[in-house]
Structures are given as structure tokens and as C-alpha cells.
Amino acid sequence: MVRSLLRTLSLAIRSESKSCSEVQPGARILLRCGSSVEFPAALAAGELDLALHTPENVTAQDVVVHREAAVWAGSAFHEVEKRRPLPVALFDKACWWRERCLNLLQKAGLNYEIICTSESVAGVRAAISAGIAVGVLPQCSLTDRVRLLSNTELPHLGETALVLSQSSGAQAKLADSLTAIIKTTLRAVSKP
Secondary structure, X not given: OHHHXXXXXXXXXXXXXXXXXXXXXXXXXXXXXXXXXXXXXXHHOOOXXXXXXXOOOOOOOOEEEEEEEEEEEEXXXXXXXXXXXXXXXXXXXXXXXXXXXXXXXXXXXXXXXXXXXXXXXXXXXXXXXXXXXEEEEEHHHOEOOEEEOOOOOOOOOOEEEEEEEEOOOOOHHHHHHHHHHHHHHHHHHHOO
């Protein structure tokens, strides 16, 4: 969903950029992809007006635009989940999901070894697909090469929320216009 969302969102914003510049003359759109951990500080510093991200904690000001399960995933061609220590691919140290996974694995008493770290879903999914590790992904990231693990030994991960956050200094009309574009795009991408 993420790749499809970015592609569709990019096209939607490009097609709507004229109306955005009519709302706020001189407005420019800059798409910045990065770790969700970076966005709250960038919003507070006024570096960004809007952020579409997955924070650890959703605030009252955040607009939840999508929720989905975070799941343990393994290769469709290998049974890596049976190895001990359990080989794990995780996001890098800047990601809150990494800490959550490590805490849950420790609480479950599972012997594990981190064998891959990545800043992106694509990197974690590549390690899983290759059969060198299991990992945590949003359910929408499962493919024909990456399957959901239903191993009852692995701890339950819960849900993740994709939210839209706005800086306090954002131009209200422009932020509202972009928010509407993003919500419409998400609804279109999320339809079965």
C-alpha cells in the first residue's frame, strides 16, 4: 500500500497543485520521505507543515487516516521462524517499532538474533523474502514472497496508525487543502 499510496499521492498533489497555489500564492510542495521518528521535531521546528507518518503515540491533534495490523512475516519459501536463535530483521535504531519488537521478544522469552537492520520497509521485506530472517511489517506489505506467520510463540504486535499531523505554523487553508487531497487519495488506495 505504501508504494501505491506515494505514487497516487504524488499524482494527486501534482494535479491539484494549481488549486493549492490559488489558495496560497507562492506555495510549494516538498515531499520528504524518512523515518516517522523525525517528523514531530520537523513539525515543531516549522520545517514541515504536514506529515503523514506512523507515530508511536497518536495525539489528540493527529488525524488518523488508516489503521492496520503489524504482523510477523516470514518467507513464503523458507521456515525461518523455526530456527533458534530466531533470526530477526528490524528497522534501524531510530524506529520505535524496533524497541517494541525487542521488548516483546524479551518478554516472551524467545532466543533471537538481529541479523538485519534497515531504515525502510523494503529492506526488512527483502531480508524476509530471501529467507534469512523473520520480521515485523504492516499487513499491507505482505506479498506472494512474504507470508503472515501464525506461530503462537511470537508475541502479538497490535496495530499501527497512519496519521496526518499539522504544524502549528501551517497556513490553515493550504493545510486543509492538502489534508483533503491526502484523505481522498488514501480512501481511493484503500478500496479493495
